[in-house]
Amino acid sequence: MTARLSLTTLPAAQRPAVVPSKIGVVHLGLGAFHRAHQAVFTEEAAIRTGETGWGISGISQRSATVREQLAPQDGLYSVLTRGLGDPSLRVIGSIREVLTAPEDPAAVVARIADPAVSVVTLTVTEKGYRAAAQGGLDLTDPEIQADLAGRAPRTVVGQLAAGLVRRAETGAGPLTVLSCDNLVANGPFLRRLMEDYAAASTVGKLLVEQLEVARFPASMVDRIVPATTDADRDEAAALLGVRDEAVVVAEPFLQWVIEDDFAGARPGWEKAGAILTGDVAPWEQAKLRMLNATHSMLAYLGALRGYETIAEAVRDEELAGLANELMTIDVMPTLTPPEGLDLTAYGASVLERFANPALKHRTAQVAMDGSVKLPVRLLGTVRDRLAANAEPRLAGLAVAAWMVYVAGGVDAKGNVLELDDPQSARLQKTLAESGVGRGTQLNGPSVVDALLGVETIFGDDLRDNTVFRELLIDQVGSLTR
Template sequence: MVMTERLNLASLPAAHAPAVDPRELTIGIVHLGLGAFHRAHQAVFTEQAALLTGGTGWGICGISQRSATVRDQLAPQDGLYSVLTRGAGDPTIQVIGSIRDVLTAPEDPAAVVARIADPDVAVVTLTVTEKGYRAASGGGLDLTDPEIQADLTGRPPRTVVGQLAAGLARRAEIGAGPLTVVSCDNLVANGPFLRRLVEDYAAAGSTAGLAEQLEAARFPASMVDRIVPATTEADRDEAARLLGVRDEAVVVAEPFLQWVIEDDFAGARPAWDKAGAVLTADVAPWEQAKLRMLNATHSMLAYLGGLRGYETIAEAVRDDELAGYATELMTADVVPTLTPPDGLDLAAYGASVLERFANPALKHRTAQVAMDGSVKLPVRLLGTVRDRLAANAEPRLASLAVAAWMVYVSRGVDAKGNELHLDDPQAGKLRAALDGAGSQPPAVVDALLGVRSVFGDDLPDNKVFRALLTDHVASLTK
């Protein structure tokens, strides 16, 4: 039987009510990038913190940066949605009510700025993916980006950095307090990185009050972890069976949930630590372990698995050869580059990574993980490559992962003849580099190594790295 009644406050069975009555919440957080990950991660932490402390001032206003899909899903549901958790046993479901408002930036960019400037808002969080920051290859803001340039002319901003800058400037105008901006994307030192982008934007413009607000603002680094695959119709059907009503906004997640945050806030904050987040003076060791072990291995399995025709990461992990490569990447190449934080056993962490990836209930698609490789590789794999080369060691497995990306990009089909769609912000640049290069491994490697926005100025000239890539590309294409 197909459920037609939608999830909302009136239809929701009492057994599935949110932990905190959403009608009692006022907005104190703005979140940029209202995708599935935020709804399965920061919004869950925020709701649990409100439950444990009784705080009602930390409702979330979510900002969708592109489409109105999430807004249209949540609006008829009073902002409610469910998290369907899939682990080893039967799935469980939890209704979340911490998102109290949703704006779609392209429809009303001025409203986004007004919400960031709201004096009741003390924290802005972000999950906009690596490409959403519009950074140049050198690490600063890409001031040649047409959308950044358009924002700098004074239009209602449509970029994340433009939105933050305009919101901070407006806070100066109305005398609002200082803001804490928490990046939750997989970027090295993401807080300081984002501060630099906003500073670059400020230096390129002449926005009154922005410099003073920036000086008072805080940009703590953070590290997030939870596997959140794309929701399918089967997931929506499962949620309807468990809830008794239809939830068009359900998100799917694994049981594992982690958030490490630098304890550096400009003012009040939710009691995320009460809900299980780790507040620390130094996020870097946690971040490096996650980026170089979990995220890098995820990318390796996506490209190698995709080339072999595996649809999901779980299928790729069940391939003994690929699982062996993933293990060796972590133990041989990554672990020697890390200084683990207190309480983190790297060997146990590596084993848990593969165990989580093998969860067949998640159905995390290789194509989804393979997206945006040109911006993911530098932060997930190329740091390990550089550190191993600097130690006069050969990064054999890290190079295999990079070579798999090169073949994925250049060949465009898997072992079964199915198309490997290139979904990447630099797709045009990558195709232009490969145009006329031919299919021979040395030519493919030379062409893609020449994309300096990915590999910088050092790696293309490294003979050891080039030789490793050429050998791996040859083995993957024979």
Template sequence: MTARLSLTTLPAGQRPIAEPDRIGIVHLGLGAFHRAHQAVFTEQAAIITGETGWGISGVSQRSATVREQLAPQDGLYSVLTRGPGDPTVRVMGSIREVLTAPEDPGAVVARIADPAVSVVTLTVTEKGYRAAVQGGLDLTDPEIQADLAGRAPRTVVGQLAAGLVRRGESGAGPLTVLSCDNLVANGPFLRRLMEDYVRALPEAKNLIEQLEIARFPASMVDRIVPATTDADREEAAGLLGVRDEAVVVAEPFLQWVIEDDFAGARPAWDKAGAILTGDVAPWEQAKLRMLNATHSMLAYLGALRGYETIAEAVRDEQLAGLANELMTADVIPTLTPPEGLDLTAYGQSVLERFANPALKHRTAQVAMDGSVKLPVRLLGTIRDRLAANAEPRLAALAVAAWMVYVAGGVDANGNPLKLDDPQAARLQETLADAGITPGHRSGGAAVQRGSAAGSGIALGAAPAAVVGALLGVESIFGEDLRDNAVFRGLLVDQVGGLTE
């Protein structure tokens, strides 16, 4: 049996170049994306500068799986990069500690409060911030209420608040809190959540003082990181000569744009290729509205047609054409590009990256959490186009595809489509109240091509009924889009075109 990856089993030629000797960063949300992105930048910066004091303490917010993968491997893992040529593998050593928040929340707070730590980064996904519809903290969330009541904190906002309080008590110095999630103005967004949390506490003088000196820079991250499969693990083992249970897969492309607003010391991420800027917003808007929105469109349309991966969906000429039209007709008119970024060329590069067959990024994975992804990826574009008296036909198609995905429950071949969403229960209840039962399919061809992107799925209800039910979920669409006749009409037409 192949030996497991560790410092003792790894061949000398595969050992990570940088093994940071102390912890200077805490990362909340230790998933595959962080390991393929920020941890890579951190290690590369250590290689270039020789500064090895920026080891990462990674915090898993849900389960012990990542710890069980990394602990027997001395924190080592590999990044399997799949591009046009042969795959390459590189072992990383920047993660020096793994904590599991549900098991030991006190250890998480203690590490955030450590004077040696000056930066906390986050990739907890959109739903991990527990935001309310209006954008602030959802103070009705049971987990937030439990943290406010004084338990050892389990939410990221509670963990940060407790860590900041302890830093104030010990004189540990100010902290930079750097969100790396796909959210509009993610830094100011997180600061607002923290401020809402503070206002809900009975006594928060120390925390208020720490928030005043903390920094919450915005950032934009970009790299496609599909879920790792057993085949990926086997290939990495063949390249490494040892078995890696924590391997992550990624495309060659790697980008990080960070607002240059730090409270103290930081790794030399700019030396490793990160862009430090005074204004992240143009980069962020381009990425969210072009790459992320197109990713979602292809996920829903592709899944409805029975495609398992994004690469399969984008190789469908009709779907690729619709994705390109979404960017050129609806998105680009709403953007002010950052200096040096050609939006048309960027859009073409997005589709080229999605077409990489080696990545096997599953449509089901991208389709997850639609209720929190749609507002930040598509609805801003729709609102801007409507305000300009334009009809966002392609953006509405992407939303309609989500509606058919949710309400239909199956693809064109009759295979079930899993609704993995934090509002799944509410969406299903809303549909049930409207008399709509998911799980219908047509009796005709598996995939129909007659409409813009026909799926051959029968909803068992009129398109207007489906749109009326789901558009009424104000936590997603708000009152403005719910009541907009133009948008409603576009959705009814597009849902009708996607079905029988």
């Protein structure tokens, strides 16, 4: 039996160059993306600066799986990078602690309140913020209400609030809270949620005082990180000589753009290649509307055609052409690119990255959580094109593909398409009330009217826009034919 990865079993030549001596960063949402992105930047920054006080305490928001993977491995794991050549492997040691929020919420609060911690980063996905359709905190959410009622917090907003209040009580100093999720102006967005929570909280005064000195910089992150498979673990074991149950897979491309607005000390991420800037918005919008929107389009259209991976979808010449047209015809006219970013070249690089055959990024994985992804990835482009009296034909096609995916429930080969979405119950109820059931023959107008009526996704403006409605009816009809 192959030995498990650890500091003692790993050959010296493959050990991390730096194993941090203490914890200075807390990360909420310890999934594969963080381990392939921010944790890598943090380790590289430690190597380049010689500062060893920036170990990460990673917080798993749901299950104990990551802790069970990392704890026997001394927190070590590997990043298996797959490009066009041979794969490469690097062992990362920047994560020094793993906590599971549902098991020990008090420990999470204590770690956020630790005076040695000056930065909290987040990758909790769009749905983890529990935002209302209007953009503020959803104060009707049962989990938010339970945190506000005084239980040991289980939501990220509740965890941050409790940690900030504890810092106020102990004089631990101001905190930088750095969202790394795919949200428009993610830092200011999170600050607003915290302000809404404070307004509804019994400890609002202390929390407001901490929010006044805290910083919530915006950021943009980019790296394709597909779900790890058993085959990936086997390949990592062959390369390492030991078994790594926590290996993550990633493409070679790696980017992090951060608003340079911090409340105190931080890792020297710029030494590791991160871009610090006064304005993240142009970078963020280009990435969300070009890369992320195209990813979603290919996921839905590809899944409907029976493709298992994004790379297979891009190899379909028709789908690749539609993805390119989405970027060039609908998206680019809505963007003001940051200095140094050629949008045409960026669009070509997006499709090139998606076509990487070594990255088996499943269409079903990208298709998850469409109700929260569509508003930030596609609907801004739709609104901008409609405002310019232009028909958002390609962006509309991506939305129509999502509608058929949700309502139809099967691909061209008859395989069931899993609906993994935080609003799945509401979506299916809305469709059923309109006489549409998953797996049945679809009626275009019924599907479009039912789903356009979900105001938490489309709002009143798109629901009532006749140009958009007619466009969707035509495209849903084409896709179902």
